[in-house]
Amino acid sequence: MKDNKNNSILLSHGDGGVKTGRLISEIIGPALKNNILDRLEDSAIIPCRGAKAAFTTDSFVVSPLFFPGGDIGKLCVCGTINDLVTSGCRPAALSLSFIIEEGLDINVFKKVLESIKNTLEEAGEGIKIVTGDTKVVEKGNADKLFINTSGIGFIEDGPGISPSNIKEGDNIIINGNIADHGICILNCRQEFGFKADIKSDCAPLNSLVKDIKDAAGSGLHALRDATRGGLARVLIELSGSSKMNFDIYQDKIPIQRQTRGICEFLGMDPLYIANEGKMVVFAEEKNSIRILDAMKKNRYGKHSAIIGRVKGIKDKNRNASVTLITELGTKRVLDLHYSEQLPRIC
Amino acid sequence: MKKQVESILEEIKDLNKNLVFKKKYKTLKIMEVCGTHTMAIAKHGIRQLIPASIDLISGPGCPVCVTPIREIDKIIEIIKKYDATVFTFGDMMRVPGTNSSLLAEKARGKKIKICYSPTDALDFAESNPDKKIIFLAIGFETTIPLTAVIVKRAFEKKLNNFFVYSTHKTLPQALNALLSDSCINIGGFLMPGHVSAITGSSMYEGIPQKYGIACVISGFEPENILLSIHAILRQITGNDFRVEIMYKSVVRPEGNPVAFSLIFDVFEPADSEWRGLGLILGSGLELKKKFEGFDAKKIFPVANPVSCEPPGCRCGDVIKGIIKPFDCKKFGKSCTPENPVGACMVSSEGTCAAYFKYMAGI
Numbered sequence: 208m209k210d211n212k213n214n215s216i217l218l219s220h221g222d223g224g225v226k227t228g229r230l231i232s233e234i235i236g237p238a239l240k241n242n243i244l245d246r247l248e249d250s251a252i253i254p255c256r257g258a259k260a261a262f263t264t265d266s267f268v269v270s271p272l273f274f275p276g277g278d279i280g281k282l283c284v285c286g287t288i289n290d291l292v293t294s295g296c297r298p299a300a301l302s303l304s305f306i307i308e309e310g311l312d313i314n315v316f317k318k319v320l321e322s323i324k325n326t327l328e329e330a331g332e333g334i335k336i337v338t339g340d341t342k343v344v345e346k347g348n349a350d351k352l353f354i355n356t357s358g359i360g361f362i363e364d365g366p367g368i369s370p371s372n373i374k375e376g377d378n379i380i381i382n383g384n385i386a387d388h389g390i391c392i393l394n395c396r397q398e399f400g401f402k403a404d405i406k407s408d409c410a411p412l413n414s415l416v417k418d419i420k421d422a423a424g425s426g427l428h429a430l431r432d433a434t435r436g437g438l439a440r441v442l443i444e445l446s447g448s449s450k451m452n453f454d455i456y457q458d459k460i461p462i463q464r465q466t467r468g469i470c471e472f473l474g475m476d477p478l479y480i481a482n483e484g485k486m487v488v489f490a491e492e493k494n495s496i497r498i499l500d501a502m503k504k505n506r507y508g509k510h511s512a513i514i515g516r517v518k519g520i521k522d523k524n525r526n527a528s529v530t531l532i533t534e535l536g537t538k539r540v541l542d543l544h545y546s547e548q549l550p551r552i553c
Numbered sequence: 554m555k556k557q558v559e560s561i562l563e564e565i566k567d568l569n570k571n572l573v574f575k576k577k578y579k580t581l582k583i584m585e586v587c588g589t590h591t592m593a594i595a596k597h598g599i600r601q602l603i604p605a606s607i608d609l610i611s612g613p614g615c616p617v618c619v620t621p622i623r624e625i626d627k628i629i630e631i632i633k634k635y636d637a638t639v640f641t642f643g644d645m646m647r648v649p650g651t652n653s654s655l656l657a658e659k660a661r662g663k664k665i666k667i668c669y670s671p672t673d674a675l676d677f678a679e680s681n682p683d684k685k686i687i688f689l690a691i692g693f694e695t696t697i698p699l700t701a702v703i704v705k706r707a708f709e710k711k712l713n714n715f716f717v718y719s720t721h722k723t724l725p726q727a728l729n730a731l732l733s734d735s736c737i738n739i740g741g742f743l744m745p746g747h748v749s750a751i752t753g754s755s756m757y758e759g760i761p762q763k764y765g766i767a768c769v770i771s772g773f774e775p776e777n778i779l780l781s782i783h784a785i786l787r788q789i790t791g792n793d794f795r796v797e798i799m800y801k802s803v804v805r806p807e808g809n810p811v812a813f814s815l816i817f818d819v820f821e822p823a824d825s826e827w828r829g830l831g832l833i834l835g836s837g838l839e840l841k842k843k844f845e846g847f848d849a850k851k852i853f854p855v856a857n858p859v860s861c862e863p864p865g866c867r868c869g870d871v872i873k874g875i876i877k878p879f880d881c882k883k884f885g886k887s888c889t890p891e892n893p894v895g896a897c898m899v900s901s902e903g904t905c906a907a908y909f910k911y912m913a914g915i
Contacts, residue, residue: 215660225891474592474901528914535558535775537598540914 218550223436223481225543248369249290249431252362261296263287264357270551272315272351274395276387276406277483279354280322282553285411285483287358288330289432292416293486295368296360298332303339306353309346319352330411372428373449375519378495380488382415382502383510384408384461385438386477388484390469392552401472403465410484415505419488422501426494433485435553439478439529441487442515443543446527453529455515455541478531478541481552489517561779562602568786569604578740582608583785584874586728587745588615588902589773595911597775603782610874611907613727614745616692617644617900618872619827620720625650626858628689628718629658635853637716638664640674641689644900647893651860671696675703678715687716687849694751697721697838698812701819704844716849719838722825724748725756726836730827732764736875741767741785743778746800753808754796761794772800819844828896829869868895871904878908885909 220226231247243251250261267283277285284301291298303323307316327334388407412432420427429449433441438460446453462477470477484507490498495513502508520527529541572578585591591611594600600609613619629650632639639655646656646667659665668674671688678686690700700717707715724745731737744757749770761768767788771781781799788794798804816838825837840848862868866888867881878884878897888894890906897905 217656217660219891225889474589533596533598535555535597535602537601539596539598539911542910542913 221550223434223440227436228543248294250294250296250358250360252294255361259362261291261294261360261362262357263290264355265290267354267356267553268350268551269392269553270350271392271395272319274392274407275404276391277409278319278322279352280319281326281409282483283354283356284323284326284330285409286434286553287356288334288411288413289434289484289486291358291360292413293368293430293432294360294362295416295420295430296362298330298334298358298360298413300335300337300359302357303336304355305339305341306349306355307341307343308349308351309343311351316352319354326411330413332413334413368427368430370429370431370445370448373445373451373489373517374428374491375451375517376492377428377489377517378492378513379442379453379455379515379517380490380495380499380502380511380513381433381438381461382412382484382486382488382505382508384463384466385433385482385485386462386466386470386480388482389437389480389549389552390466390477393473393549394469401469403469405463405465405469408482408484410507412484412486412507415486415502415507418501418505418508419486419490419498422497423490423494426491427488427498428491429489431487433482433487435481437477437479437481438485438487439476439541440543442529443541445487445489446529449517450520450527452518452520452527453515454518455529455531457531458534459512459514461510461512481549483553492516555776557776558602558779561776561783565607565779565783565786566604568783568790569607572786572789573606577789578606580606580608581740581786581789582610582738582874583741583743583782584610584612584739585743585745585771586612586614586724587743587748588618588900589747590614590743590745590771590778591904591907592902592911593773593775594778595907597778598911599775599778600912602779607782610739610877611871611904612731612874613827613830613872615897615900615902615904616696616720616722617648618868618896618903619722619727619829620645620648620691620896621826621828621860622650622862623826623858623860624720625654626652626860627855628687629653629655630855630858631687631718631849631853632658632663632665634855635685637685637687637853638666638677639687639689640666640668640671640677642669642691643667644902645689645691647899648896649863649893649899651858671699671703675707675712675715678707678712679710682714685714685716687718687853690717690719690721693722693724693745693748694813694816695747697723697820698751698815701815704819704840704847705815707847708844713846715847716852717840717847718849719820719840721820721838722827722836723822723838725752725760726833727827727830728757728760730830730833730836731873732760732766734873737873739766739874740789741769741782743781743785744768744770744796746770746772746803749798749800749804749808751809751812753813754798754804754806756808757796761788761796765794767794768796770796770798770800770804772803827872829872863894866895868897868905871895871897878905881905885913
């Protein structure tokens with residue numbers, strides 16, 4: 208890559224920002240190019256004997272393994288389910304692959320398995336772990352435990368849910384407070400010594416998505432879970448792929464006071480901090496209130512809010528962009544070049 | 554918009570209109586000399602609210618930005634020559650040296666750790682007596698007392714594996730140097746809130762009268778910044794130039810005497826090179842003789858590296874407020890936050906980073 212004089216992978220290649228994008232588009236993409244991979248969506252849609260299947264994979268390297276509101280086991284199940292449901296599919300089965308560092312306490316491993324089981328029960332809908340693998344490496348060659356999960360789901364008939372369906376006038380809705388996961392992990396690494404009680408928002412969002420779909424009918428256009436890179440990254444990516452401008456109202460974005468306070472103290476922008484249980488919804492304006500009500504009734508959507516609106520593009524010579532309208536009424540354009548580099552938060 | 558903000562803005566507009574009408578200025582340049590102000594002004598879009606004839610420019614307020622490339626090169630030389638672990642704040646990692654950066658050296662396997670407090674470095678030194686630990690100390694009066702505390706603690710504990718590489722700088726000397734430069738035409742200073750909390754306002758006495766410039770110590774909320782701009786306009790209107798505190802909840806005229814005296818328990822003034830401003834007499838700090846056993850510059854000597862700024866980089870002119878980031882040909886093209894050419898784009902409080910993040914595309 209032209210920006211990397213040292214020819215080595217840096218931590219910033221994994222932060223979900225521009226370097227991650229370049230690693231994918233300049234190195235991985237060209238090597239493995241095909242018409243499904245090139246869509247770069249959270250789940251691949253593959254034709255499957257007349258039906259359509261959604262398929263996704265994700266790796267988890269979070270440190271520490273256990274944190275308020277979750278652990279690596281809960282995270283791997285939720286992350287994979289959430290990636291699947293953004294395509295509008297019904298998740299069916301997951302795989303589970305462990306890379307374990309020699310010396311890991313067997314009780315820690317058991318605790319992670321217990322959490323995986325509990326999270327599958329929490330998600331319901333009969334989602335199962337159906338296959339797996341275990342590798343152990345010498346001490347020092349991995350850090351305690353890494354997990355890879357893949358997931359498969361089936362897309363039922365109905366209106367397509369995809370960023371390409373986003374339309375002018377759509378409302379943009381989110382299911383609650385942003386930035387809690389990233390700040391929770393930072394906080395429990397005790398690098399700052401804040402006495403804050405912030406829990407990760409880690410949650411399986413399949414039931415929320417089901418409620419959204421039921422309330423929306425044909426008015427639901429796109430879904431995306433806002434994980435690494437935060438709400439900003441999702442909005443910027445979807446603005447780019449839908450070629451639409453978005454206006455986002457800062458005072459409408461839900462955020463806990465404690466989380467905002469820590470972000471301000473550390474000079475971090477909560478818009479770019481990771482979430483693990485946040486779904487961004489694009490829906491027709493006329494259905495928005497119904498969707499919002501349905502989301503607020505779901506246990507993972509109590510603080511749902513309409514945070515913005517899709518605007519058309521008037522000047523075709525300019526790229527689509529996301530404009531944040533601040534509390535003072537001033538404007539700023541959100542940019543993907545910016546990222547918060549917080550390694551190993553998921 | 555909040556009612557208070559609206560009414561301050563109305564008054565700013567009236568005062569400014571009057572001053573322009575009376576030909577006090579065509580454009581009033583107000584410089585902020587604190588990275589947190591730079592970020593706050595950009596983040597809240599303050600420039601979009603105030604009249605176009607008030608030009609907010611950024612000065613040498615970001616410690617990472619004013620650290621000259623030579624210091625980066627020297628610390629890299631130390632890491633290469635000696636088996637030592639360096640602790641530093643995150644922003645220093647990506648500042649480009651002449652041939653490398655701390656981040657690149659870390660990726661090559663050198664022992665460099667990011668810390669959020671200097672005590673992390675001291676604690677690590679204490680629990681790893683077989684390792685040599687260097688704390689790369691950076692910052693103005695706000696952070697210097699913290700370094701002073703850990704040096705004192707290391708002295709009391711008789712640690713022999715803990716060292717400090719000081720790039721600390723003091724702000725008042727830099728403001729004087731800046732105002733003596735005839736290229737720079739500033740009508741008002743937004744004085745730093747955090748630094749002034751330590752130094753007090755008396756450190757700047759003399760500056761307003763000597764240079765005929767309004768000086769207002771500001772907080773960081775948008776209302777407070779606007780109130781401070783308003784105070785600058787009032788001083789110009791009344792020809793009454795003085796140091797005024799608009800951040801009274803935090804800043805007292807006498808500052809924080811305990812923290813301030815801590816600085817001079819441990820350090821003594823030394824000449825220091827600033828990016829863009831060159832050598833400023835007495836604007837740096839080095840450890841006193843009593844503490845020289847902790848001075849990484851003395852314990853780990855390296856030859857003076859041949860340092861040169863990246864060709865075309867105009868960070869120096871940005872730091873002096875002579876140009877805006879948009880005026881630099883590299884800005885947003887070959888120099889971006891993920892691939893920075895100059896320090897002002899690296900630091901989370903750098904002027905170019907602030908312009909790139911908050912003002913691009915508006």
